[in-house]
Amino acid sequence: MSAFNPHFSGYGLGLRKEHYRDFLETDVPVDFVEVISENFMVEGGQPRHILRQVRERYPVALHGVSMSIGSADGLNRDYLRRLRALADEIESLYVSDHLSWSRIDGFNSHDLLPIPYTEEALDLVCANISMAQDVLGRPLLFENPSSYLAFDGAAMTEWEFIAAMSRRTGCDLLLDVNNIFVSATNHGLDAFAFLDGIPADRVRQVHLAGHSQGRELLIDTHDSPVCEDVWSLYARAISLLGPVATMIERDDQIPPLAELLEELSIARAIGGARRVREAEAA
Amino acid sequence: MLADLQRDFRSWLVSASDDAAMRFGAGARAGLAVYQNNYRGQLVDCLELSFPQVRTWMGEEAFRAAAIAHIDSHPPHAWTLDAYARDFPATLAAIYPDNPDLQELAWIEQALSDAFVGPDAEPLSLDLLATIDWDAARLRLTPTLMSRPATTNAEEIWTALQEERVAPEGTMLVEAGGLIVWRRGFVSYLKQVDAIEYEAVLHLGRDGSFAALCGMLADRLGEADGVAKAGALLANWLGGGLIVGVED
Numbered sequence: 196m197s198a199f200n201p202h203f204s205g206y207g208l209g210l211r212k213e214h215y216r217d218f219l220e221t222d223v224p225v226d227f228v229e230v231i232s233e234n235f236m237v238e239g240g241q242p243r244h245i246l247r248q249v250r251e252r253y254p255v256a257l258h259g260v261s262m263s264i265g266s267a268d269g270l271n272r273d274y275l276r277r278l279r280a281l282a283d284e285i286e287s288l289y290v291s292d293h294l295s296w297s298r299i300d301g302f303n304s305h306d307l308l309p310i311p312y313t314e315e316a317l318d319l320v321c322a323n324i325s326m327a328q329d330v331l332g333r334p335l336l337f338e339n340p341s342s343y344l345a346f347d348g349a350a351m352t353e354w355e356f357i358a359a360m361s362r363r364t365g366c367d368l369l370l371d372v373n374n375i376f377v378s379a380t381n382h383g384l385d386a387f388a389f390l391d392g393i394p395a396d397r398v399r400q401v402h403l404a405g406h407s408q409g410r411e412l413l414i415d416t417h418d419s420p421v422c423e424d425v426w427s428l429y430a431r432a433i434s435l436l437g438p439v440a441t442m443i444e445r446d447d448q449i450p451p452l453a454e455l456l457e458e459l460s461i462a463r464a465i466g467g468a469r470r471v472r473e474a475e476a477a
Numbered sequence: 478m479l480a481d482l483q484r485d486f487r488s489w490l491v492s493a494s495d496d497a498a499m500r501f502g503a504g505a506r507a508g509l510a511v512y513q514n515n516y517r518g519q520l521v522d523c524l525e526l527s528f529p530q531v532r533t534w535m536g537e538e539a540f541r542a543a544a545i546a547h548i549d550s551h552p553p554h555a556w557t558l559d560a561y562a563r564d565f566p567a568t569l570a571a572i573y574p575d576n577p578d579l580q581e582l583a584w585i586e587q588a589l590s591d592a593f594v595g596p597d598a599e600p601l602s603l604d605l606l607a608t609i610d611w612d613a614a615r616l617r618l619t620p621t622l623m624s625r626p627a628t629t630n631a632e633e634i635w636t637a638l639q640e641e642r643v644a645p646e647g648t649m650l651v652e653a654g655g656l657i658v659w660r661r662g663f664v665s666y667l668k669q670v671d672a673i674e675y676e677a678v679l680h681l682g683r684d685g686s687f688a689a690l691c692g693m694l695a696d697r698l699g700e701a702d703g704v705a706k707a708g709a710l711l712a713n714w715l716g717g718g719l720i721v722g723v724e725d
Binding site: 237239241242243261266267268271274296300302305306308311313316319342344347381412 | 501507554
């Protein structure tokens with residue numbers, strides 16, 4: 196199943212409405228774009244029209260926030276069917292969501308809430324992933340979220356949970372390097388141990404973003420450039436993973452496209468340096 | 478149990494009570510506060526983005542108070558955040574029962590948002606008109622068409638705010654009519670119509686028969702004026718892209 200998701204798709208950006216015109220009217224030097232799935236899971240109108248036009252020019256990855264793969268009361272089949280229809284229509288490069296939950300008993304928080312890393316949660320998440328992959332007809336990618344709370348009674352680390360989840364379900368991974376940094380800082384964890392612990396061969400995509408300092412914790416705000424510490428962690432990740440499709444996420448304080456492309460060129464340089472080292476070693 | 482933990486988390490987000498927070502231990506306070514802030518901030522942002530002119534019309538403080546009341550009484554249920562805005566006009570109506578202008582303004586903004594992402598439909602081609610048997614014709618309205626009674630000058634208020642002009646005071650209309658919203662192409666439209674056109678739109682939505690529409694208008698206006706009115710309305714609706722199909 197895993198061969199479905201391409202191993203390396205280059206470098207991309209999150210498509211945001213502030214840059215629609217750039218992507219439709221100019222030749223933006225990216226290899227793919229990523230959109231928030233739910234923004235386009237609508238019946239019609241301009242959003243779907245723009246997505247179809249963008250798709251004519253660039254491969255498109257779908258990144259969702261509402262699958263709620265960790266919900267104890269299961270998944271929403273109507274949501275999955277709509278997502279499948281969109282993914283089929285645009286021949287999505289990847290379909291991803293988060294290792295988190297949002298919904299319980301009909302309540303939907305619209306936030307990426309943390310999962311306890313227990314055997315019970317692992318069984319539940321794996322059952323939900325298997326169902327989602329059946330409906331979607333493809334292996335999905337799941338992203339490590341930023342977290343602000345660690346539950347007592349965890350049976351394993353986050354990376355052990357992710358490794359077991361991927362091994363059991365065949366799902367692929369979207370590694371958010373900023374989220375590793377935020378969670379590791381917030382919980383006093385070793386970010387390098389996280390990178391070492393995840394199954395490198397299952398990582399198909401990497402997210403990079405900025406964060407901000409809250410009153411007591413780092414917050415994953417996507418409103419600033421990628422910081423030096425996260426670039427360093429990204430370089431370490433690439434040295435372990437090899438070339439992985441990488442993109443910059445910016446959801447607030449969105450700058451002109453040129454600034455994001457400049458940031459993306461740093462990722463290209465880091466990925467390129469890895470390739471040069473590989474070639475020299477060979 | 479995972480389900481119990483998730484229900485406790487929901488209780489914390491919805492109530493922000495000390496009792497709910499204590500279930501996660503004293504060390505969880507800072508993290509819980511972040512999730513609480515994310516939850517409420519996201520819902521406030523959703524309402525602000527969905528009702529920009531209502532926000533301007535009410536003023537920042539009153540809008541924020543209404544948004545908080547809505548969030549406290551209406552936890553979100555749908556997978557799409559877009560759906561969260563749909564019940565806000567009802568909350569405003571409950572808080573401000575004597576402000577029909579505000580209620581109609583909120584309806585306008587919600588209807589325009591719904592039309593923006595509603596089903597696509599091509600307006601009826603004018604080339605087909607010559608071939609239609611009007612006695613048997615059943616007209617199909619665009620699926621994005623929404624309507625409601627109009628009792629105030631909310632349309633005038635919305636238009637002024639949208640054009641960043643000073644909005645007029647809210648007043649009652651001398652004669653009640655209707656508000657209609659629809660999308661043609663990628664542009665959403667708002668129109669205030671008089672009572673007879675509003676009744677005609679409702680009639681056509683229930684029974685697409687053009688002959689029946691002529692009959693209804695003839696009953697209201699007399700035979701000649703009724704048929705003439707039906708023709709004039711049809712021309713306007715065709716020109717505006719409200720009619721998307723016809724079956725003989």
